[in-house]
Amino acid sequence: MYAIDRAVAAIERADGLLITAGAGLGVDSGLPDFRGNQGFWKAYPALAESGINFQDIACPNAFTNSPHRAWGFYGHRLNLYRETVPHDGFQILRTLAAKVEHGACVFTSNVDGQFQKAGFDPDRISEVHGSIHHLQCLNGCRGDIWPGDAFHPVVDEESCELLSEFPICPHCGGIARPNILMFGDWSWVRTRSNEQSVRLHVWRQTVKRLVVIELGAGRDIATVRNYSEKAGGQLVRINPRDDRVPEGGISLRAGAQDALRAIEQLV
Incomplete structure (x- = not known):
């Protein structure tokens, strides 16, 4: 058979x-295939130019050290997923x-x-x-999770940088991040x-x-x-x-x- x-x-x-x-x-x-650095860099040439691989950007430290670029990457993905038809x-x-x-x-x-x-x-x-459509505090201040529907990122795709305001934690006023398990992530x-x-x-x-x-x-x-x-x-x-x-x-x-x-x- x-x-x-x-x-x-x-x-x-x-x-x-x-x-x-x-x-x-x-x-x-x-949707893009991130298999290996070449697939990832094909989708994000600005990160390729900087030698930033998937694990470098898909981690909590990226939001601490370079939040505009981290949210440039995740904001682009959020917009892409919202536009994609299954x-x-x-x-x-x-x-x-x-x-x-x-x-x-x-x-x-x-x-x-x-x-x-x-x-x-x-x-x-x-x-x-987790889900990119939900947010949490970068510092995990109260362990809260909330829908990200109100966040509409504006991204410069050439530089992979967020141009609009960051999403904000409603409790402490700090930067929010996607409620996604990332690499080296102890605060998810x-x-x-x-x-x-x-x-x-x-x-x-x-x-x-x-x-x-x-x-x-x-x-x-x-x-x-x-x-x-x-x-x-x-x-x-x-x-x-x-x-x-x-x-x-x-x-x-x-x-x-x-x-x-x-x-x-x-x-």
């Missing part, structure tokens, strides 16, 4: 779908979820909010690394992500015939891949490059949108 047929048969037997997603899921929506694969996943008894839950390392934008129930999304407020994790765990207890559909999850930061493999149930791994699976897993070597379209035609 072909892998695609095995995947379809598993989904048709399932009573719940766990959708696990890494950064590769967004490529079909036109690709057709998201709606295919919603259609598949509607066919099974307990629907679907999402576990993702992505901070872009694309699942919410595509119409997934926010109470069934676990964002393990994880309350929101912890609450999401609890809801996912409760849902998981109701599912007896689980299928894990993993999309675009890399090995460099293997949070999603590890979770997929430990979740139990049948793993369907969709990845155009590294689609190796543990024994019993189903491997589809393709991009997310193409693989989901193929599944949709057979379900």
